[in-house]
Amino acid sequence: MNIMFWQWKLHIFELEKELKITPSIKYVVYADDRSEKWRLQAVAVGPDKFDSRKPLPPSWRGLNDDELSQVSGISGCTFVHISGFIGGNRTYDGALAMARTSLMLA
Template identity: 70%
Template sequence: MALAGNEFMDCIHFHIKSWLPARLVVMERLAARKNIDSSGEIMLLTRSCPWKLHIFDLEVEMKIDPALKYVIYQDDRNNRWRVQAVAVSPDKFESRKPLPSQWRGLTDDHLSDVAGISGCIFVHTSGFIGANKTYEGALAMARASLLA
């Protein structure tokens, strides 16, 4: 009983302290997405939250068109910037528009040379996520990926 009670309370706390506040953050950032890029397909997340849980519902509710392709956020662990491709659906690993295939699996200077963007750190082999040393670099990666 104690274990089940603790799990239930953990679930309630998550929804009250994380999930619900994250919805408002994602809604605000979706509304401001065209301030980041005129395409409306790149969102800047200004604080860490469980954004993936809300993107799909909010896109429908807010009539987001075209659909979001990338989310840029700062990695709290190392102050690097991430550009993450949005999945095709909440239960799929496949991305709507993965980062370019010629970048996948590359790191550091080699990636920066191929991408033509300074400060690149890596792009995952599946293209679902990449990293850059700066916000400007991550934004450049996302913008170049839209055109690829």
């Protein structure tokens, strides 16, 4: 795996501190070069932690494709990991909608 791919994680914490960003960043949306789809990833609570600041909604976790799109109300969904740290969509707008909807849900 390319180390450059993961460098954004540390950079998020550096930027938040330097720019005094509040509230903290919850999700990062990025293109998945391997599949030409989009991903959204929950930011961890710390640079060396695995727990997410705001995991994707429990009702989405472990779901794929049409079932996930139906439950979330967002078209083009491809998956949400069972732990809720990452999800995917066929389009940028879809991935962004997943992030926005996740922010609004408890």
